[in-house]
Amino acid sequence: MIPNRLKTLWAEGKPAINGWCSIGNAFTAEIMAAQGFDSVTVDMQHGALDYAALLPMFQAMRASGACLMARVPWNEPGVIMKALDAGAYGIICPMVNTPADAAAFVKCLRYPPDGERSFGPTRVSFAAGANYAGEANGNMLGFAMIETAEGFANVAAIAATPGLDALYIGPADLTLALAQGRLAPGFDREEPEMVDAIQAILAGAKKAAIRARIHCATPDYAAKAIGWGFDLTTVGGDTRFLAAGAGAAVTRFRDLTKGTARTEGGAY
Secondary structure (H helix, E strand, O other), X not given: OOOOHHHHHHHOOOOEEEEEEOEOOHHHXXXXXXXXOOEEEEEOOOOEOOHHHHHHHHHHHHHHOOEEEEEXXXXXXXXXXXXXXXXXXXXXEOOOOOHHHHHHHHHOOOOOOOXXXXXXXXXXXXXXXXXXXXHHHHHOEXXXXXXXXXXXXXXXXXXXXXXXXXEEEOHHHHHHHHHOOOOOOOXXXXXXXXXXXXXXXXXXXXXXXXXXXXXXXXXXHHHHHHHHOOOEEEEOOHHHHHHHHHHHHHHHHHHHOOOOOOOOOOOO
């Protein structure tokens, strides 16, 4: 079986950068995966896509060598197992609030005796290489999102769940939950109360000897998070990169042509 790139990097003591795909298009995904990300996540929760888009996106990204992952819509066994069968090497599960939530999630990730995943790797048995059945359990990654007040209160117990590989901070939802409307949702938090919360989650992961990951908007904040001790950071995503690039081009054009009057030419 082709090894999990993230596990290889972490074994070497190296941090990782993750790309994010919210546009349900194989060509867009292929472009994202070609940029050198260590992993790329397809967002089935808030992205404009479903399983019918996920599969061709994974197919388009396979040649990149990035670790391909999916954020599922919810902690539901059917969609988790189907994303794994499509080729995901890692699953991000949103709204994990309790140790019971985390335990239910972990059961879906691996075949018996390590879990309760149903066997039927229709596509991934070809995409992942030989001996998938024998090596999949050791290559799958499970990320529990900590993004609610309840999840934050239970972070130590969630992190201690056997078989869970990492905690993943969703800063926007976490801000909504903890600040109770005093702060707008968003990434790259600088408020002392939110920085303290982020670092408390990081500490919970490290105490349990699992990995920690955070969603960032900029490479500068991502680098700072790696300095704090995070193992993986998501930096931006396809929709933000497209909007930023297009917006910058239009703004530059407007600046350069400001005050320029068009001259009507020709006799006709």
